[in-house]
Amino acid sequence: MTIPRQFSNSEQSAYPCRIAWQRAIAYLLCLSLIALSLQGLFVTPAAAAIRTLEEGPGQIVYQTRSTLVDDRGNAWQAIVFQRDCRGQLDPLRLRLVGFPGQAAIAHPAPLTLSDDLGTVITAPDDTEAIFHNRNAPEAHIAQYDLSTAIDQIPIAIPLTLRIPSATADTIVLHVAPGVLQEWREVNAIAAAAVD
16 A cells, blocks of 8 residues: 655645646647647748739739748749730749759649649649740749639638649649739739730
8 A cells, every 4th residue: 555645835835836837838738739730731821922023115924922832841932923915914824933953843744723622623734835945844843824723713721732743743732822812813913904
């Protein structure tokens, strides 16, 4: 039979304080673990702004840039833009740029856009429009035509982009709703400027 330990008066007054500290530390550890486990479920928006650039007489580009991180932790520059050439709008395009050597994108495979509600949309590869040697585009750069996809994309929930890879598994990027809203705004601003 174990006899319970008798605490002195000073130990008895310190004991509840020790329990409170232990509970506080355990509570903070639990919160930290929960936050870390939920980190992949929520996408934080990258700060971006819609820019208007005059490339030449009668040629204006509307664009927004943001940084997206893939499932491997690699950063990608996402540039959504639309060009107005003397009142004629080019298609709304998404250009994805990774660091050289980090990925080999399969061209001319389409980009797949999906959300958690089961919406799946594809955007055709338009990379050949940016390279002089159309047979040898840079492996870490891709461009897609979002013209038909932009109105089908729900903006209230995060979007997942699946970039086809020539060497490994599909590259997965997550896009926050705020970034999607900016993509739509580029399209709306460009259309309003032409009207």
